[in-house]
Amino acid sequence: MLNIGLLGAGRIGHVHGATLRGMTTACAAAVSDFVPDAAQALAGRLGAEVMTSEEIIASDKIDAVVIGTPTTTHYDLIHAAAAAGKAIFCEKPVDLSVDRIRECLAAVEKAGVPFMTAFNRRFDPGFAHLQKQIADQVVGNVEIVTILSRDPAPPPIGYIKQSGGIFRDMMIHDLDMARFLLGEDPVELTAVGSCLVDPAIGEAGDFDTAAVTLKTASGKICQISNSRRATYGYDQRVEVHGEKGMLRAMNVPEHNVEFSSGAGFTSAPTQPFFLERYAAAYRAEMEHFVASVVDGVEMTPTGVDGLKAQMMADAADASARDGQPRKLQF
Numbered sequence: 001m002l003n004i005g006l007l008g009a010g011r012i013g014h015v016h017g018a019t020l021r022g023m024t025t026a027c028a029a030a031v032s033d034f035v036p037d038a039a040q041a042l043a044g045r046l047g048a049e050v051m052t053s054e055e056i057i058a059s060d061k062i063d064a065v066v067i068g069t070p071t072t073t074h075y076d077l078i079h080a081a082a083a084a085g086k087a088i089f090c091e092k093p094v095d096l097s098v099d100r101i102r103e104c105l106a107a108v109e110k111a112g113v114p115f116m117t118a119f120n121r122r123f124d125p126g127f128a129h130l131q132k133q134i135a136d137q138v139v140g141n142v143e144i145v146t147i148l149s150r151d152p153a154p155p156p157i158g159y160i161k162q163s164g165g166i167f168r169d170m171m172i173h174d175l176d177m178a179r180f181l182l183g184e185d186p187v188e189l190t191a192v193g194s195c196l197v198d199p200a201i202g203e204a205g206d207f208d209t210a211a212v213t214l215k216t217a218s219g220k221i222c223q224i225s226n227s228r229r230a231t232y233g234y235d236q237r238v239e240v241h242g243e244k245g246m247l248r249a250m251n252v253p254e255h256n257v258e259f260s261s262g263a264g265f266t267s268a269p270t271q272p273f274f275l276e277r278y279a280a281a282y283r284a285e286m287e288h289f290v291a292s293v294v295d296g297v298e299m300t301p302t303g304v305d306g307l308k309a310q311m312m313a314d315a316a317d318a319s320a321r322d323g324q325p326r327k328l329q330f
């Protein structure tokens with residue numbers, strides 16, 4: 001049984017806690033949160049102890065930590081957990097600074113501990129199947145990948161201000177998905193960004209509508225489209241066009257009942273937001289982490305995957321601001 005310390009009892013802490021509660025190979029042995037009531041509420045549900053993050057990291061009863069605290073805290077927690085020899089599951093983004101991510105990865109390498117960047121979308125059943133179809137050459141040589149990712153509505157402006165911007169906060173998932181599906185690193189990137197949804201987002205120095213084009217050394221192209229608004233709900237689709245055909249991963253509806261009448265056909269809305277849409281992915285990524293630590297299954301996505309996505313997000317932000325394309329060198 002892998003004893004896990006859950007750092008952070010917020011939105012994502014609850015998701016990972018629920019997964020661990022259902023597992024037989026791992027459990028949440030301890031929970032920490034700066035807000036004692038938050039830690040207590042989650043720990044009570046999981047039958048876990050309440051401890052501080054520092055106590056969890058120092059405890060020899062804890063084998064691994066799940067870092068689900070705000071991004072600004074990841075750096076210190078990674079360093080402390082690595083030095084204590086804990087396996088680390090870290091929420092995305094690892095940090096908002098590429099240099100600081102490099103320092104985290106150096107600490108992890110020095111300590112020789114397993115480290116996983118939680119890009120949960122790689123574990124979504126649809127996207128994972130699509131990637132396997134690509135690997136199995138179902139569409140032959142991949143030519144153009146299209147990734148569409150739109151939130152139902154913008155987050156509060158307070159969140160936007162500390163998020164690192166749309167490319168580092170939101171598109172980072174899609175930038176990782178692009179590498180996952182292309183099967184090779186992009187070498188060129190061009191980005192555009194606009195503020196069309198909420199002027200307050202522009203006043204905060206961010207974009208709410210953005211697109212990126214990537215090109216790999218062999219010429220494969222990927223287009224990513226992001227919006228902080230979609231009137232019809234959470235929109236998460238991927239299309240892969242190749243020499244032998246096209247693969248598409250569609251939105252996941254709330255149910256599969258369709259109403260037909262003389263006025264046309266009406267089907268269910270999409271899953272409302274990421275917690276529902278990616279519920280299966282969150283479970284699968286935690287199961288993968290535990291299997292990797294316990295059975296030595298190769299751990300992915302790695303810290304380097306987290307670093308590369310962040311480098312792409314930085315390049316996208318810079319390109320959207322000055323209108324110039326960027327070369328990507330990892």
Ligand SMILES: NC(=O)c1ccc[n+]([C@@H]2O[C@H](COP(=O)([O-])OP(=O)(O)OC[C@H]3O[C@@H](n4cnc5c(N)ncnc54)[C@H](O)[C@@H]3O)[C@@H](O)[C@H]2O)c1
Binds near residue numbers: 009
């Ligand atoms: N993979 C995904 O789809 C996904 C989704 C949401 C959030 N995230 C990431 O997860 C992280 C947390 O996001 P959230 O939405 O759950 O935030 P949240 O604010 O809901 O929860 C974070 C919790 O951590 C607590 N906290 C702060 N510092 C702490 C510390 N040092 N030790 C213990 N607890 C501490 C806060 O009190 C808070 O309760 C962020 O890095 C975010 O980017 C990832």
